[in-house]
Amino acid sequence: MTAGGLFLRDHQTTLGADALIQCLRDAGVTCIFSLSGNQIMPVYDAILDSGIRLVHVRHEAAAVYMAEAWAQLTGQIGVALVTAGAGFGNALGALISARASETPVLLLSGDSPRGQDGMGAFQEMDQVAMARPITKFATRASTADQLPGELAQAIATAHSGRPGPVHLALPVDVLTSPLEGPATFDATPDVQDLRxxxxxxxxxxxxxxxxxxxxxxxxxxxxxxxxxxxxxxxxxxxxxxxxxxxxxxxxxxxxxxxxxxxxxxxxxxxxxxxxxxxxxxxxxxxxxxxxxxxxxxxxxxxxxxxxxxxxxxxxxxxxxxxxxxxxxxxxxxxxxxxxxxxxxxxxxxxLRADLPADTATHLHPIQVGAAIEAQLARAPGSVLICDGGEFGQWMQAIRHDGPRVINGVSGAIGAGPAYAIAASIACPDVPVIAAMGDGTAGFLLAEYETAAREGARFTAVIGNDNLWNAEHQIQIREFGADRTHGCTLSSQARYDLSASALGGFGVYVDANDPAALQGALDQAQASGLPACVNVRIVPAPAPVVQGKSAASEATH
Structure with a gap:
């Protein structure tokens, strides 16, 4: 160990970490979403002069969700870089969404040294066995010289066939070892054409x-x-x-x-x-x-x-x-x-669901969706993010011809703030509006700090019904209205104030007044900050469109 630290070197020798970043750049990668940790600091050093942007997040799942949205909006492979142990574990759940949404995402994870395999090394675990069931491909880098080829195989697999996530574990001694020969990298995916x-x-x-x-x-x-x-x-x-x-x-x-x-x-x-x-x-x-x-x-x-x-x-x-x-x-x-x-x-x-005829004390999700739809129509090319359970389903019904990222077939919720940050970085010249429920908002609320630090600009509209409403509706439907319990959220929660405290802008809409919501959206867009519009809504089950089939079923 030198006086400068374990990884201090002359930067003339190509190490595994250098080859990794050079190959990612050759693959067209321009942005990596990451949360730092011991085993991946050699990669951080290699990124420094690469021209690749590093977005440092507050939770590993956010890095994967950002990579997912980035891939969908740019066509590049989305790259998430996390550390070993719990960092890797935190990232795994988000891969389920990328697999279901058929999105090419590369999860890079730091790993214990190969030279200490079987010795009980710090954070030693079989990462590949954990990642394999939820990815298209998972492997552990073998040597510094083999790393470029293993990376190429991962990226090609992510893009080939039905796109999806892949995983490459990076033992720290592979990252810090010098290459003995030139790196060979070809990530061209196989294509199955139609005969x-x-x-x-x-x-x-x-x-x-x-x-x-x-x-x-x-x-x-x-x-x-x-x-x-x-x-x-x-x-x-x-x-x-x-x-x-x-x-x-x-x-x-x-x-x-x-x-x-x-x-x-x-x-x-x-x-x-x-x-x-x-x-x-x-x-x-x-x-x-x-x-x-x-x-x-x-x-x-x-x-x-x-x-x-x-x-x-x-x-x-x-x-x-x-x-x-x-x-x-x-x-x-x-x-x-x-x-x-x-x-x-x-x-x-x-066809869309109709607004119920009865009046309510707060806005209905249909009214929130209409306000967002009007906001999106002002700027062609705006990006719409939809996340959440019942409220998220109402928001997916918004008519929008521009880019859209939703929480997809997996049914997972919570990615909304991360999707919005990635969308803002990928599409900096257009507005980004993220619609999510209050249950959803709580998962990654701390990413407002990431957004403010990274200069991401978006408006998150939180439909606040003080409930885990999807499960609340199941209780009503399956067990009866008198058997609802355990699914309430605090009526005192002020997500708008949290966003402000983390460096963003927040506004609260408590009135049953569409004009007030439209004004709040205008304020949020004008703020130039990652914004939160916290709007009280009535709890509503997910929309049911009254087409011919629904009408026929209702009469039987």
């Missing part, structure tokens, strides 16, 4: 339909694929619908989607899992004589569909969703005229 014969089979399948639907998964959301879905819809003359909510066919942002799925005669699942969100391909999916086709990157997903619908599955093709879409568009010629069906689909998807 020409399969593309022709899909087109033949679609062309025989009168009421076809195409359902795509979260990785194909408009925020991530630009105009690709519109191109496919135009090429097929068929509605193309992205599903990214745990409410599946009853996603409030998709209106009366279930009316369409129950009436469709041909359904193509393009990268969309045949899981609970599609009703397991049961009675709500397709008319009685409906036929199906599926394109998925995994054989296991094709097998799942076969097991569910058997001989009703006409085409099953293994390919990556976006390349398959492009191949279908390029091969499409003259799709049948389905103007009436397209119009019916547009009308059904545009």
């Amino acid at each position: 020409q014969s399969d593309a022709e089979g899909i087109l033949a399948f679609m062309n025989t339909a009168q009421r076809p639907l195409v359902l795509v998964g979260p990785a194909m959301a408009r925020t991530r694929t630009g105009g690709a879905l519109a191109q496919l819809e135009s090429a097929l003359n068929a509605p193309v619908i992205c599903m990214e909510s745990p409410r599946g066919l009853r996603d409030p942002s998709l209106g009366a989607l279930i009316d369409l799925t129950r009436n469709a005669d041909r359904i193509l699942l393009l990268g969309k899992s045949a899981d609970f969100t599609t009703g397991f391909l049961g009675k709500d999916m397709g008319a009685p004589d409906a036929r199906f086709a599926i394109i998925a990157p995994e054989e296991a997903e094709l097998a799942r569909a076969r097991a569910r619908i058997g001989n009703r599955l006409d085409v099953a093709a293994q390919a990556d969703a976006l390349p398959a879409l492009r191949r279908i568009v390029s091969c499409a010629t003259h799709a049948p005229d389905r103007a009436a069906w397209l119009a019916e689909a547009k009308q059904a998807l545009a």
Whole structure:
């Protein structure tokens, strides 16, 4: 050990940490979200002169959530860097969201030295075994010379097939060891293109339909694929619908989607899992004589569909969703005229729940959503973040043509402040509005300090009903209104004051007055700070859109 410390060196030798950062830069990484710790300080040193931005957070889960939102908004891989032990453990839960949202996230974690394996080293644990069930790929770096190749494999895997999170553990002695040879790095992902014969089979399948639907998964959301879905819809003359909510066919942002799925005669699942969100391909999916086709990157997903619908599955093709879409568009010629069906689909998807007729002491979530919708419309390209249970579902119903990041299929809540910070850094020239419930807000409220320190600018609108309302509604629905307990939150909680104390701006809206809320939103936007609008709302169950199916069910 030198007088300057364990890691003091001449910076002429390329160490494992240097190679790691050089390779990340070669992969297009421009921002890393991190919480510091002993084993990763060599990486911090390597970042210093790299040109990569380091965003230092207050909780490891926030780093992963920020990486998730960053990836969705920029197209880059999102990178989270955490330390070993509890730091790594804190980050794991957030990977579940990235896996469900099909987002390429790289979790880098410090690790105990390989040279001390089996000796009871500080924070020694089998990180790979812990990460493997919730990632596409997890490994532990072997040597400094092998680190670039292992990193390349991780990044390529995150982007290939169905995108998702990967994990690379970084033993500290690998980070501090010199490379003996030049680093070789190629993170080009494998691509499974759609075979020409399969593309022709899909087109033949679609062309025989009168009421076809195409359902795509979260990785194909408009925020991530630009105009690709519109191109496919135009090429097929068929509605193309992205599903990214745990409410599946009853996603409030998709209106009366279930009316369409129950009436469709041909359904193509393009990268969309045949899981609970599609009703397991049961009675709500397709008319009685409906036929199906599926394109998925995994054989296991094709097998799942076969097991569910058997001989009703006409085409099953293994390919990556976006390349398959492009191949279908390029091969499409003259799709049948389905103007009436397209119009019916547009009308059904545009339906929203109605504002209850009875008056209340506080604003209803619909009114909060309307105010946010008006605010977003003022600035094209604004980013909308939605997070939370019942309130979050109301907010997902906001009509918004710009980028959107939601808490996704996993059903996890709490990422909202982290998503908003990443969105502000990724999209600094447009407003960012994050709508979240008061239960959600409590998870990462301390990240307001991160936002103020990093110059992130956003407005968080907290729908405050003093409840864990999703669970409260379950108690009412399943056990009775007289059996509700344990799900209340403090009526004295002032999230706006907390945001102000952490360096942001806060305003409180306690009146049943939409104009007061609009004024508060204007103040928040004008503040130039990470802002919190804490608005009291009435507790409301998640929205139910009154389409044809809902009306029919209500009469039986």
